[in-house]
Every structure is written in structure tokens, then in C-alpha cells.
Amino acid sequence: xxxxxxxxxxxxxxxxxxxxxxxxxxxxxxxxxxxxxxxxxxxxxxxxxxxxxxxxxxxxxxxx
Numbered sequence: 001x002x003x004x005x006x007x008x009x010x011x012x013x014x015x016x017x018x019x020x021x022x023x024x025x026x027x028x029x030x031x032x033x034x035x036x037x038x039x040x041x042x043x044x045x046x047x048x049x050x051x052x053x054x055x056x057x058x059x060x061x062x063x064x
Contacts, residue, residue: 017044032062 019039027033038057044050054063 015045015047017047017050019043029062032058035059035062 019036019042021040024033024036024040027036035057036054039053042053044053
């Protein structure tokens with residue numbers, strides 16, 4: 001089990017978060033999708049950076 005957790009952590013550490021038309025079209029909530037369009041074309045390397053960006057474009061009720 002520790003190996004699986006280590007591999008999962010490694011995968012998350014290597015993640016890239018891209019805000020593309022294809023990815024944004026998968027968002028089911030249209031209000032949230034519209035807000036996320038402000039991030040279109042941007043890419044983030046860490047989850048912390050994504051959350052910071054999301055806080056800037058989403059209303060508190062959308063973010064939670």
C-alpha cells in the first residue's frame with residue numbers, strides 16, 4: 001500500500017491543470033463554466049496555484 005500511495009502522490013505532483021475549451025466544455029454547471037472562461041488558455045503546475053486562480057474568478061458559493 002505505501003508504494004501505491006507514493007505513486008499517487010508522485011502523479012499528483014506532476015499534474016498540470018490546463019483551462020482549454022475542451023476541458024471547460026466538460027463543466028456541467030453553466031454559471032461556473034462561464035466564470036472559468038476567464039482562465040481559458042492558462043495552465044497551472046500546482047493545485048495551490050489553481051485554487052488561488054479559482055478564488056479570483058468564482059463567487060464564494062461557486063468555489064465551495
